[in-house]
Amino acid sequence: MKERICQTCGCSLSQENLVRHRIIPESVATGAGISGARTVALCPNCSQEVQNWYAKKVLHMNYDEVTRRFKPKSPAELVKEYEGVYKTFVRYKKVALKI
Numbered sequence: 001m002k003e004r005i006c007q008t009c010g011c012s013l014s015q016e017n018l019v020r021h022r023i024i025p026e027s028v029a030t031g032a033g034i035s036g037a038r039t040v041a042l043c044p045n046c047s048q049e050v051q052n053w054y055a056k057k058v059l060h061m062n063y064d065e066v067t068r069r070f071k072p073k074s075p076a077e078l079v080k081e082y083e084g085v086y087k088t089f090v091r092y093k094k095v096a097l098k099i
């Protein structure tokens with residue numbers, strides 16, 4: 001049984017307990033024409049936490065000043081959005097855990 005490390009909090013777990021997390025969800029990556037999008041190995045806690053962050057922090061709409069309406073972001077904009085939220089999550093964990 002190989003020991004592995006969560007790439008966010010640094011805790012060590014056996015390989016079968018690590019969750020392969022896609023930074024950009026498959027449907028978004030496919031929509032943006034990206035194949036083989038980056039994945040990271042996370043512990044179940046961090047995996048759940050980052051999913052909660054995505055649910056709360058990923059903004060799927062832009063406000064258009066001209067039409068004064070919200071419109072859906074393009075797949076490329078959504079990719080940036082997910083990457084940004086993931087980066088913020090990693091920074092938050094490092095500060096919270098002082099690592």
Ligand SMILES: [Zn+2]
Binds near residue numbers: 008010011046047
């Ligand atoms: Zn973790």
